[in-house]
Amino acid sequence: xxxxxxxxxxxxxxxxxxxxxxxxxxxxxxxxxxxxxxxxxxxxxxxxxxxxxxxxxxxxxxxxxxxxxxxxxxxxxxxxxxxxxxxxxxxxxxxxxxxxxxxxxxxxxxxxxxxxxxxxxxxxxxxxxxxxxxxxxxxxxxxxxxxxxxxxxxxxxxxxxxxxxxxxxxxxxxxxxxxxxxxxxxxxxxxxxxxxxxxxxxxxxxxxxxxxxxxxxxxxxxxxxxxxxxxxxxxxxxxxxxxxxxxxxxxxxxxxxxxxxxxxxxxxxxxxxxxxxxxxxxxxxxxxxxxxxxxxxxxxxxxxxxxxxxxxxxxxxxxxxxxxxxxxxxxxxxxxxxxxxxxxxxxxxxxxxxxxxxxxxxxxxxxxxxxxxxxxxxxxxxxxxxxxxxxxxxxxxxxxxxxxxxxxxxxxxxxxxxxxxxxx
Numbered sequence: 001x002x003x004x005x006x007x008x009x010x011x012x013x014x015x016x017x018x019x020x021x022x023x024x025x026x027x028x029x030x031x032x033x034x035x036x037x038x039x040x041x042x043x044x045x046x047x048x049x050x051x052x053x054x055x056x057x058x059x060x061x062x063x064x065x066x067x068x069x070x071x072x073x074x075x076x077x078x079x080x081x082x083x084x085x086x087x088x089x090x091x092x093x094x095x096x097x098x099x100x101x102x103x104x105x106x107x108x109x110x111x112x113x114x115x116x117x118x119x120x121x122x123x124x125x126x127x128x129x130x131x132x133x134x135x136x137x138x139x140x141x142x143x144x145x146x147x148x149x150x151x152x153x154x155x156x157x158x159x160x161x162x163x164x165x166x167x168x169x170x171x172x173x174x175x176x177x178x179x180x181x182x183x184x185x186x187x188x189x190x191x192x193x194x195x196x197x198x199x200x201x202x203x204x205x206x207x208x209x210x211x212x213x214x215x216x217x218x219x220x221x222x223x224x225x226x227x228x229x230x231x232x233x234x235x236x237x238x239x240x241x242x243x244x245x246x247x248x249x250x251x252x253x254x255x256x257x258x259x260x261x262x263x264x265x266x267x268x269x270x271x272x273x274x275x276x277x278x279x280x281x282x283x284x285x286x287x288x289x290x291x292x293x294x295x296x297x298x299x300x301x302x303x304x305x306x307x308x309x310x311x312x313x314x315x316x317x318x319x320x321x322x323x324x325x326x327x328x329x330x331x332x333x334x335x336x337x338x339x340x341x342x343x344x345x346x347x348x349x350x351x352x353x354x355x356x357x358x359x360x361x362x363x364x365x366x367x368x369x370x371x372x373x374x375x376x377x378x379x380x381x382x383x384x385x386x387x388x389x390x391x392x393x394x395x396x397x398x399x400x401x402x403x404x405x406x407x408x409x410x411x412x413x414x415x416x417x418x419x420x421x422x423x424x
Contacts, residue, residue, distance in 0.1 A: 014403065028398030049129040051138045051375035054113070055146045056122050059153045059366035060201055067149075068362060069156040075123055078145055079103075079110045087144045094141055096133050107131055129377070139375045147368045154366065157359040163351050165190060169344060177236050177243050180340060185229050187347050191220045191354050198361060208357050216357055223346035232339065241333045242322045254319045261312045268305040271298050 057075075065073045077083060084099035102108045108127040125142050132138035161167075165187035169180055195217035198206070204214035242250065275298040282288040 024398070024401075026398075028401060032393060032397055050126050050378050051129055051132070051135065051142060052124055052126040052378055053139075053142050053146065053375045054122055054124045054371040056369040057146075057149045058369060059150060060362060067153060067156055069160055071156070073149065075110060075112055075121075078123070078148055079108050079125065083145065083148055084108070087141065087148065090144065091140070093137060094144075097131065097137070097141055102127065102131055126378075135375065135377070139373070142375055143368075143370065146370070150366045150368050154359070154363050157355075157362045160355070162191065162194070162355055163187070163348065166344060166348060166351065175243060177241050177336075177340075178233075180243070181229065181232050181236070184224050184340070184343055184347060187351065188220065188224045191347075191350055192217060194354055194358070195220060198358065202361065202365075206361070208360050213357070216353060220350040220354065223350040224343045228343060232336075232343075235336060239333075239336070240318070240321050241336055250319050250323050254316055254323070257312050257316050257319065261309050261316070264305045264309050264312075268302055268309075271302050271305075274298065275302070 057073075059068075061068065062073070067073055081100070081103045084103055088094045088097045088099040105128075108125065108131075110123055110125050113122040113124060123146070125146060127138065127142060129135075129138065132141065165183045168174070169183040169187070174180055174183070195213060199213050199217070202213065204212060204217075206213045208216070275295060278294065278298070279288065282291045282294070
């Protein structure tokens with residue numbers, strides 16, 4: 001007798017079918033899992049993973065957002081095309097990094113983080129991982145980018161020209177010894193002020209190369225002290241030394257001054273006559289006492305001419321004394337000029353010393369502070385997770401494949417009527 005009862009498939013039966021092909025299932029699972037893990041490691045992770053590092057740039061005066069040379073500090077320039085290329089060219093280890101692609105594809109960004117202390121600004125550089133051979137190269141490159149502001153600070157300190165007034169001292173535009181002495185004094189005061197700025201930040205006892213800032217400042221003052229300046233000026237006044245002017249040039253200068261004096265006198269006399277005519281007319285009209293405003297322009301201009309002519313008269317006397325001094329046998333300027341050159345040389349040394357001291361201070365006090373040494377990986381699908389996901393997908397996929405292969409036969413066999421064996 002044949003019997004068949006269609007009761008469908010139970011979960012147990014399905015697992016039974018799968019279990020019969022356990023070897024196939026495990027092999028397929030292992031293959032799918034291997035492919036999945038490799039796909040994540042080689043394809044997926046490079047596309048979604050990025051490297052980031054957080055840091056602070058600190059140097060004296062950084063709170064002003066300007067570099068020591070006055071250039072504005074713009075944090076976006078850290079990842080500018082020029083800086084990316086400069087850093088990539090700075091080390092052979094970075095030759096595999098395509099700086100142009102990083103820039104053009106927006107594969108690297110920098111953001112500023114707000115902090116409670118506004119003077120300690122934090123920045124975060126983030127870059128796509130696929131542009132780097134490995135995390136070590138990425139770490140070195142991104143750190144080098146972050147350190148570029150401090151490198152600029154150090155290079156700027158070495159490039160600043162502090163001898164601004166000494167350059168003017170040598171200029172052909174300088175016509176008198178008075179001007180030269182002024183430039184020497186200005187250079188001294190400039191360097192002393194520069195030390196004041198350092199002392200305001202670090203204190204006068206701050207030590208550089210074995211000496212305090214206060215000591216360096218005093219040495220700068222001594223290079224051309226105020227007493228030295230006074231002695232030079234007194235000697236110049238006593239001897240009326242003339243810088244680079246011949247007797248003919250001095251006489252020409254006197255002539256020009258005399259012409260100006262004469263012209264002013266003629267103009268003054270004309271104004272006085274006009275003023276007298278106006279006074280007479282105002283008196284005739286009986287309004288002289290109330291006409292001060294009408295007379296003021298004449299009075300003011302006449303005073304200007306009188307004052308200027310008094311000044312010219314003194315200048316003419318000075319020029320005449322210089323001419324007389326040129327004729328004197330005692331006019332030996334050599335010793336005087338040697339003194340000035342010695343002071344200039346001393347100020348040059350003091351200026352170079354300040355440049356060295358300030359560069360050392362900035363080098364020691366400037367740094368890029370990182371929150372960590374290595375970059376932080378973000379968006380990375382970890383291999384353990386990839387392994388688990390691939391394992392599950394492999395089990396499911398291999399089970400489906402086995403079921404697709406064996407379930408039809410199992411169902412057909414199940415539908416076959418059972419034949420009872422007759423009893424004997």
